[in-house]
Amino acid sequence: MNNVLRIAVPNKGALSGPASAMLREAGYRQRSDGGRDLVLRDPDNNVEFFFLRPRDIAVYVGSGTLDVGITGRDLLLDSAAPAKEVLALDFGHSTFRFAARPGSVRDVDDFDGLRVATSFAGLLSSYLTERKVDAEVVKLDGAVETAVQLGVADVIADVVETGTTLRQAGLEILGEPILHSEAVLIARADGAPVDGLEQLLRRLKGVLVARRYVMMDYDIRAEHVDQATAIASGLESPTVSPLHREGWVAVRVMVPRDAAHRIMDELWEIGARAILVTDIHACRI
Numbered sequence: 001m002n003n004v005l006r007i008a009v010p011n012k013g014a015l016s017g018p019a020s021a022m023l024r025e026a027g028y029r030q031r032s033d034g035g036r037d038l039v040l041r042d043p044d045n046n047v048e049f050f051f052l053r054p055r056d057i058a059v060y061v062g063s064g065t066l067d068v069g070i071t072g073r074d075l076l077l078d079s080a081a082p083a084k085e086v087l088a089l090d091f092g093h094s095t096f097r098f099a100a101r102p103g104s105v106r107d108v109d110d111f112d113g114l115r116v117a118t119s120f121a122g123l124l125s126s127y128l129t130e131r132k133v134d135a136e137v138v139k140l141d142g143a144v145e146t147a148v149q150l151g152v153a154d155v156i157a158d159v160v161e162t163g164t165t166l167r168q169a170g171l172e173i174l175g176e177p178i179l180h181s182e183a184v185l186i187a188r189a190d191g192a193p194v195d196g197l198e199q200l201l202r203r204l205k206g207v208l209v210a211r212r213y214v215m216m217d218y219d220i221r222a223e224h225v226d227q228a229t230a231i232a233s234g235l236e237s238p239t240v241s242p243l244h245r246e247g248w249v250a251v252r253v254m255v256p257r258d259a260a261h262r263i264m265d266e267l268w269e270i271g272a273r274a275i276l277v278t279d280i281h282a283c284r285i
């Protein structure tokens with residue numbers, strides 16, 4: 001029997017709900033909505049979940065206290081913990097950006113001598129060093145946008161999702177994004193083997209595919225299959241089965257969810273009929 005896989009999961013905040021939803025879709029036990037358990041055992045799957053602050057997760061995983069965890073790429077880099085990203089999870093997307101009062105500062109290269117407030121001091125300091133900018137980093141815990149108004153900083157560097165918080169604080173984005181972030185699965189940086197990690201990865205990749213793809217079935221005249229396959233080629237290769245109706249075949253193919261309607265229109269144009277789209281509930285690719 002393998003060792004129990006110990007998985008760190010965000011206990012609150014923007015990543016908490018979506019992380020639990022993804023694990024549930026991957027077949028694991030999770031806390032009920034609003035649940036406050038700190039530890040949850042899932043003996044059927046030989047795993048244990050530890051609900052922790054997302055900012056601390058890279059520290060637990062980096063030190064080897066826990067085997068793997070789900071956190072934000074920005075938080076992982078900010079921690080400088082010896083942990084590495086093993087899979088991007090396609091939720092919790094955000095950018096990490098500079099903002100200031102409109103017209104006050106033009107570019108990062110003009111930051112010398114200015115005060116930049118952030119709750120991601122590690123991430124910001126490495127960026128400023130890399131860009132050879134000599135600015136003062138003001139470390140705050142949150143509500144960073146208010147720092148400019150209160151005169152504590154000239155510029156802020158913070159997480160931006162919709163940009164609403166910045167606008168409400170009368171600030172404007174400045175320069176290029178420092179980082180594009182999303183939720184990621186992390187493990188120890190030294191790549192030491194972890195019992196059960198391969199299975200967890202297969203399950204999470206299965207959820208990503210089930211979310212991104214749909215199954216498409218259609219009937220078409222056999223001589224048009226090559227043309228149809230050029231429109232929708234599938235992950236591997238489409239399944240083609242004979243139909244009772246002479247000269248026709250049934251085709252089954254996975255297509256990207258966001259392209260499904262365009263593909264249906266194009267298939268229809270070349271003579272496909274009875275085109276059906278269904279969700280993929282779960283898969284292992």
Ligand SMILES: Nc1ncnc2c1ncn2[C@@H]1O[C@H](COP(=O)(O)OP(=O)(O)OP(=O)(O)O)[C@@H](O)[C@H]1O
Nearest residue numbers: 012013014015054072074075092093094159161181
């Ligand atoms: N709208 C958002 N606001 C904050 N963090 C976000 C948002 N969207 C995605 N994230 C990501 O969530 C992580 C921050 O989560 P965390 O739980 O620390 O902060 P939070 O959601 O702002 O919660 P809190 O209320 O404790 O500040 C980061 O990786 C960040 O990139």
Ligand SMILES: O=P(O)(O)OC[C@H]1O[C@H](OP(=O)(O)OP(=O)(O)O)[C@H](O)[C@@H]1O
Nearest residue numbers: 142143144159160161162163164165166
């Ligand atoms: O671009 P938006 O969609 O407005 O989202 C980004 C804002 O949301 C988060 O703040 P949160 O409410 O978590 O407060 P905090 O700064 O205290 O963490 C984040 O720190 C930004 O301030």
Ligand SMILES: [Mg+2]
Nearest residue numbers: 013014142143
């Ligand atoms: Mg926050």
